[in-house]
Amino acid sequence: MPLPTELLQLLEALPEPRIVVDTAYRILAANSAYRREFGENPEVIGRTCYEVSHHFDRPCDQQGESCPRQQAWKSGRPSRVIHRHHTPRGEEFVEVELLPLRDAADKTTLFVETMRFLGGKHLPAPVLGMVGRSPSFLQMLELLERAGPSNTPVLLLGESGTGKELAAQALHRLSPRRDRPFVPLDCSGLPETLFESELFGHEKGAFTGATQRKAGLVELADGGTLFLDEIGDLPLTQQVKLLRLLETGTYRRVGGVETLRSDFRLVAATHRDLQRMVEDGTFRRDLYYRISAFPVRLPPLRERREDLPLLVAHLLERLAPQRKVRLSPEAMARLMKHDFPGNVRELRNLLERALLLADGELIEPRHLTGFADGPCTEPERASEAEILPLDEVERRYLRHALEQLGGDKKALAARLGISERTLYRRLRGLL
Numbered sequence: 001m002p003l004p005t006e007l008l009q010l011l012e013a014l015p016e017p018r019i020v021v022d023t024a025y026r027i028l029a030a031n032s033a034y035r036r037e038f039g040e041n042p043e044v045i046g047r048t049c050y051e052v053s054h055h056f057d058r059p060c061d062q063q064g065e066s067c068p069r070q071q072a073w074k075s076g077r078p079s080r081v082i083h084r085h086h087t088p089r090g091e092e093f094v095e096v097e098l099l100p101l102r103d104a105a106d107k108t109t110l111f112v113e114t115m116r117f118l119g120g121k122h123l124p125a126p127v128l129g130m131v132g133r134s135p136s137f138l139q140m141l142e143l144l145e146r147a148g149p150s151n152t153p154v155l156l157l158g159e160s161g162t163g164k165e166l167a168a169q170a171l172h173r174l175s176p177r178r179d180r181p182f183v184p185l186d187c188s189g190l191p192e193t194l195f196e197s198e199l200f201g202h203e204k205g206a207f208t209g210a211t212q213r214k215a216g217l218v219e220l221a222d223g224g225t226l227f228l229d230e231i232g233d234l235p236l237t238q239q240v241k242l243l244r245l246l247e248t249g250t251y252r253r254v255g256g257v258e259t260l261r262s263d264f265r266l267v268a269a270t271h272r273d274l275q276r277m278v279e280d281g282t283f284r285r286d287l288y289y290r291i292s293a294f295p296v297r298l299p300p301l302r303e304r305r306e307d308l309p310l311l312v313a314h315l316l317e318r319l320a321p322q323r324k325v326r327l328s329p330e331a332m333a334r335l336m337k338h339d340f341p342g343n344v345r346e347l348r349n350l351l352e353r354a355l356l357l358a359d360g361e362l363i364e365p366r367h368l369t370g371f372a373d374g375p376c377t378e379p380e381r382a383s384e385a386e387i388l389p390l391d392e393v394e395r396r397y398l399r400h401a402l403e404q405l406g407g408d409k410k411a412l413a414a415r416l417g418i419s420e421r422t423l424y425r426r427l428r429g430l431l
């Protein structure tokens with residue numbers, strides 16, 4: 001059945017690339033903006049959207065990509081996702097919105113698909129530094145995209161090494177505060193007095209050693225973003241102080257009387273289960289509600305193994321830009337089998353070592369050392385042979401032990417018989 005002329009005219013008048021697809025994903029119409037962006041040839045009418053945009057032979061949701069169609073169909077309302085689409089310029093990030101249209105019998109028979117290009121503007125690797133195209137990764141990226149421009153506090157949840165700090169920076173860059181400071185504070189292992197003076201600053205003479213007035217991070221973050229990493233590690237006494245700041249937007253420097261105000265956007269992150277900590281009474285419920293308005297979960301690497309080839313290429317390029325190194329198929333297969341408890345950080349460390357061990361341009365499985373179940377690493381043998389200062393031995397040993405456990409600090413603290421806070425203190429400056 002031909003489409004109504006009014007619909008075609010409306011489509012043509014709209015500035016973004018738009019197409020009309022039927023319930024079998026077939027493209028029935030495309031406006032000039034679409035043809036301009038996606039090229040005139042070959043003709044798109046009559047082809048399926050998944051073939052044109054993804055070069056797939058089956059619909060996206062059958063290929064592991066998220067597809068807004070099912071949701072739009074079921075709910076009868078617009079549905080949006082972020083996809084990578086093939087364009088004449090190569091692959092680009094595109095926000096796809098599907099608007100279901102109903103016929104006279106109130107049945108959804110057509111969809112208007114709108115595409116907004118994000119690629120050149122802000123999204124992919126070179127700008128946000130975050131690489132991936134698996135559905136769970138793109139969904140997470142979409143949440144960052146949505147939350148970025150607002151002032152809503154965001155809580156980033158995810159295992160160590162999943163990219164929480166990168167995500168926090170991405171939120172900052174996507175916000176109108178991007179030209180103001182991004183100020184990170186790692187809350188783990190900070191003694192109470194240091195936490196206060198780091199966060200709020202101190203007056204001259206506030207305590208022994210305070211020879212100068214010092215601005216706190218809250219003051220530095222004015223107009224920008226304050227990133228509180230490992231917020232779940234904050235003891236209750238420090239949680240109260242943070243809560244007061246978040247409730248009133250005001251604070252005092254240590255040893256000061258003046259009430260100061262700071263306008264910052266809060267992003268917090270933790271690898272802990274904060275809800276459980278609230279139930280256990282180790283994390284304040286009121287603080288939890290303050291910081292968790294918009295939780296975003298960062299998927300662990302083992303849930304997005306299909307991103308490994310892209311990540312490997314990106315990390316090798318960053319670690320050794322001069323060398324054109326690649327992985328042999330066997331080495332890639334070895335990585336694909338691994339669970340990566342230390343996530344992208346573990347992958348990066350693994351590749352860094354492999355680059356040292358491989359002379360040529362090919363990384364083979366024998367160059368991949370330091371998996372939880374991998375063979376002995378060189379530094380371990382070296383530390384047995386040489387006499388070294390104790391500090392250096394500790395440094396080497398901790399680095400080695402952490403690698404053996406895939407970057408899992410909690411497991412390492414347990415194995416070493418020390419608290420996680422003590423471990424964090426010792427690791428500070430080491431990694």
Ligand SMILES: Nc1ncnc2c1ncn2[C@@H]1O[C@H](COP(=O)(O)OP(=O)(O)OP(=O)(O)O)[C@@H](O)[C@H]1O
Pocket residue numbers: 129130131132158159160161162163164165166167229271311314344345348
């Ligand atoms: N999607 C990604 N693309 C490229 N690099 C990534 C990605 N995610 C993480 N990385 C890299 O992995 C390393 C760890 O990332 P990051 O420090 O952001 O993790 P984290 O979750 O904050 O870890 P922790 O909780 O231990 O502080 C960094 O070198 C970062 O650049």
